[in-house]
Amino acid sequence: MTDARTALVISAHAADFVWRCGGAIALHQQKGWEVTVVCLSYGERGESAKLWKEPGMTLEKVKAARRREAEAAAEALGVHDIRFMDLGDYPLVLEREDKDRLVALIRAVQPRFMLSHSAYDPYNTDHMYTTQVAMEARMIAQAWGHEPGQKVLGAPQLYLFEPHQTEQMGWKPDTFLDITPVWDRKRAAIECMEGQHHLWDYYTNVAENRANHFRRNSGGQAGGRPAQYAEGFQSVYPRCVDEL
Amino acid sequence: MTDARTALVISAHAADFVWRCGGAIALHQQKGWEVTVVCLSYGERGESAKLWKEPGMTLEKVKAARRREAEAAAEALGVHDIRFMDLGDYPLVLEREDKDRLVALIRAVQPRFMLSHSAYDPYNTDHMYTTQVAMEARMIAQAWGHEPGQKVLGAPQLYLFEPHQTEQMGWKPDTFLDITPVWDRKRAAIECMEGQHHLWDYYTNVAENRANHFRRNSGGQAGGRPAQYAEGFQSVYPRCVDEL
Amino acid sequence: MTDARTALVISAHAADFVWRCGGAIALHQQKGWEVTVVCLSYGERGESAKLWKEPGMTLEKVKAARRREAEAAAEALGVHDIRFMDLGDYPLVLEREDKDRLVALIRAVQPRFMLSHSAYDPYNTDHMYTTQVAMEARMIAQAWGHEPGQKVLGAPQLYLFEPHQTEQMGWKPDTFLDITPVWDRKRAAIECMEGQHHLWDYYTNVAENRANHFRRNSGGQAGGRPAQYAEGFQSVYPRCVDEL
């Protein structure tokens, strides 16, 4: 178990991990990684408009429905473990003890890389807050004096996955991942999100166009790799390499 | 020969490739790559102050001295091929035919990656001009209608190597390369630059401190790699990968 | 009433709405809009130096004086409704229930656009905090699960009005509004601010110079509109149009 390569996705709301990095999850699982997803909230207030338009809806019913969708999507993607912190949304707020729970999870997972939201999002302050918390929790997990005796965290990359309306968020991808081999699984996971049907084709278009960027950046008309679906990510920290 | 992995360094002045990416050159050569260096000028007017303080100095003498130094440094680094375009400096200017010569070289080398200067440099407009030219030449080399029949260029990464006073240039490294195995060769190449003795220790300090950054970003106090010397690079284009 | 076009100004301190968007308020009122202003604080601690220099001054007296001034200015501008949340200043802090009150106000007003402070202000952290809160409250007001049954908010533009020392705040106007027809009302409102006499001419100069920018950008020496007074605004979100 200790030898497994692991990754951790920190998702503000229940569905974010599907649209934004479902391909990365499925691909790494397929390659033998163990990918854990933590949903800080269910997106029950702010990202469940369709459910709230139904008669007799309650917060608990929405949360249950959102959880079922997220679990189904996680199943489709082969997620190793999915956790729900149920911290509320719009706005999402983490108290000190919530942060400590997140730090404990990070240390338990010992991810080689982490995935979270864009650093800025004027449409969705939960998203940028999540990234701030991810950075803070990563820092605490590295502290030898936090819960001394636990294994401290190394220096995993923090990839920022693709937000909605990338240019408004100031998000710039520096890494394109070919998810062609697992596209069927991502599309299946997307189709678990019944309440957000209007986004199914949107993120399919995104995947197709990111594949165009993959082809262009891997050689273009002179040898580019024929990816059909891709995802983009922005790195927060520099890479350490032995070859350029 | 066609199977060799190749790289190309575009250096505004004769010495730039030594300070800024000498480690990358030596390391890749050691790993079996063929690294070509093209010096657009000798830095004869603007980067040879010590020589000009000697009596009886002429432009030709300076250029000859600078060339000898650069060739010696290239030898120390194991450079596959070094070219001098002798285009003049302070300011450096490339006419259309000079750009075509550069394009021809790029196509002949077919580099998997290229190295050049920072995108901005208010101290040294030759440097930022070189990067503009590198981007333009890369684009022309990709054009199927430029010298039809020649093998067109794919989409090599353009790494911007470390400028002097990084923060003033707006340069931000996203890649650190461990050059510990070839540090002796880089230091030997540096010591070929007799006219710029004041920079020997400066760039040794840089290499030591970049190794600190390498250690920090590869795990810090919890598993960081014990690099002793490193170089930093900024990527212009996104990477295409199969695993994060 | 439901057919009225409405706008909402979120002002950190009692006087901000006067200097920064008094013209926009008066102009839209004149055109039949209903403009509501909410002052999160009176600016009683940090923006009332002149009052505090008087003997026997107390916090309550300052707040009362500031409120009187703000109400008089609102009257001069024709403000539809002015609200005082009295949340304290230097620093301004909104607890969760304060944010909920602000969200309730936003939903009640259903503004077609909102106005608030610049996104950055190293002189006045209350200002940038107010903008963060405005974005967060806008997001919550859009959530179908927040107070279900209430009318949710659409997607009003958030205009950032002109801060003091624009360049230090990184504020860049993308919209100039001709306030010539209502300048007298803005000047009258400005003159209600007895405690900040040193700013009367400052913001008159601003209005004159912004009119120069209006003239320049509407045609310059070849047909520019002869505005005499103007205000500038920075948009946070893109516009949706049927004609460029």
Added chain:
Amino acid sequence: MTDARTALVISAHAADFVWRCGGAIALHQQKGWEVTVVCLSYGERGESAKLWKEPGMTLEKVKAARRREAEAAAEALGVHDIRFMDLGDYPLVLEREDKDRLVALIRAVQPRFMLSHSAYDPYNTDHMYTTQVAMEARMIAQAWGHEPGQKVLGAPQLYLFEPHQTEQMGWKPDTFLDITPVWDRKRAAIECMEGQHHLWDYYTNVAENRANHFRRNSGGQAGGRPAQYAEGFQSVYPRCVDEL
């Protein structure tokens, strides 16, 4: 004729105006505007890979084919007038007399707005050079001492249309245009570009996803306009308005 509302598109290569603002052209033509397109080059060297792969191809044949495609696309969009300056590409260079010809065209058209490329493009230096030239030509066209007696230019907006890989170009749209009414015409124009078949679906995806942004920014789940296809633009200059 002098009363017609006019616009001018400055396109680096023959096909750019189709992908990037074909909808805006067709829509404005439909509304009674007269839209002129000027192609600075045919994109004959750098954007005609498919043609160059055919046997016996020559520069003249490529240019003729590209011109035919562009003319057919212009026809499909209802372009008022299309001009070809035939200045060469990869790299595109304008001499002083070429700039003067462009200025003369701008003055003849007297556009209410102009359209050109993103301000930065590390993949395609022709694109960013074109925008520099567009700004310079706009400035010269405003000069009363340039060809005195001619009608000088006012202050038309310069919209930057959507580049390929928006985030890499630092392009941020601030205006979304609903092109649903003319989508069929844009798609027809796109299908005139036989040499770039791989981009047909790419830009259809772009139009669909920009419509999602249009819906989101015009009201989202609470009243957003049901656009099906849209285009995005970035403004260089501020707007002058009488109402926010």
Added chain:
Amino acid sequence: MTDARTALVISAHAADFVWRCGGAIALHQQKGWEVTVVCLSYGERGESAKLWKEPGMTLEKVKAARRREAEAAAEALGVHDIRFMDLGDYPLVLEREDKDRLVALIRAVQPRFMLSHSAYDPYNTDHMYTTQVAMEARMIAQAWGHEPGQKVLGAPQLYLFEPHQTEQMGWKPDTFLDITPVWDRKRAAIECMEGQHHLWDYYTNVAENRANHFRRNSGGQAGGRPAQYAEGFQSVYPRCVDEL
């Protein structure tokens, strides 16, 4: 003479030095400095609209009129020396020999600081081009191999003076200069610019408001210096100091 403290203003057009740094010139002259101004052009085509509206105007007449105004303004400010390079405007272009003449002037003056335009200006490409040239000429003037034997340049600060519409130019002042003691001279110089009467009050407003910034940044309501007129500048290079 060699002991005099010297400064150099590089002005794209004949009037720029007056509006943008007339106070700095007069103040330093008053303190015993010798300030040289070089006008690269007269602004004869692009900044002389009023003259061109007169009947029978010719380029030579405009240039003569502009020169007289500039000389009168220089006289009012006490400029040590004013040079006119007459290189043309809209667009301004410097050939290699023009740059060499500028370098020769810089070396002759040996300025302790230089003044020029903002780094970006989408309204006036002559302005940003001038700043590029100023940086390039400064670099060449520092080259020991350029005209060997001449005294090379040290490392003078390059201050960017205030452009029109500061926020659109991305200009951010980091230095405010109190010009109260010489305001009368600056206003007198401004009034020499008969062709641009519409800017007299504009730049008076600017000076008054910059003084407000000076007061605020030197202590505000707790000890700020009572400047009545000020100018702002942005530094390109870091300062070297012995005390913070």
Added chain:
Amino acid sequence: MTDARTALVISAHAADFVWRCGGAIALHQQKGWEVTVVCLSYGERGESAKLWKEPGMTLEKVKAARRREAEAAAEALGVHDIRFMDLGDYPLVLEREDKDRLVALIRAVQPRFMLSHSAYDPYNTDHMYTTQVAMEARMIAQAWGHEPGQKVLGAPQLYLFEPHQTEQMGWKPDTFLDITPVWDRKRAAIECMEGQHHLWDYYTNVAENRANHFRRNSGGQAGGRPAQYAEGFQSVYPRCVDEL
């Protein structure tokens, strides 16, 4: 005492003031200034890895050890007064009353300038949080209504001292200070930090290389000042001067 020139360093953790501005402290003390240092925490959890690796370590022991080191370093630098607020680290959090204590200290010191961390730090959120707090506390200290009767603060510069990995923090120095006269004291203070031996040479390299920047910016090969050790700082606010 009231006549002394005073400065205040706000240090997130106990050791930061040593690495980042020890030279500035010692130099100003030597010149007769009184420099106060406030350490918001001891860095006991996050910056004491070496201590935590010892058996039987406790939080109190770590804090005591860190305090001893900081006091010894302060002694070596000649710090006028050092305060420890003991607010905890990783994460550092200031409640309202903690901020009030900090404001009280600022008012008591009445610094002519303040020193704190970079505005951004994705590795160490305590650092950027400290800078936010420094700005907020500075603002509150300027408020006449905060603890009326106390002497309010003027407008001291806030210098941001050098972070680790400057480019990742977006930190750009605009001021270099020659600390050659007090280097021995800074090195002595550095050597008090026994738990962070790996940083001794790192920050010595930094000081040497910053001196290279000092020499370059004060004249380079034509008259640069021969500094051997320097520190760099970024200013938040503009300077107010009587001479450029």
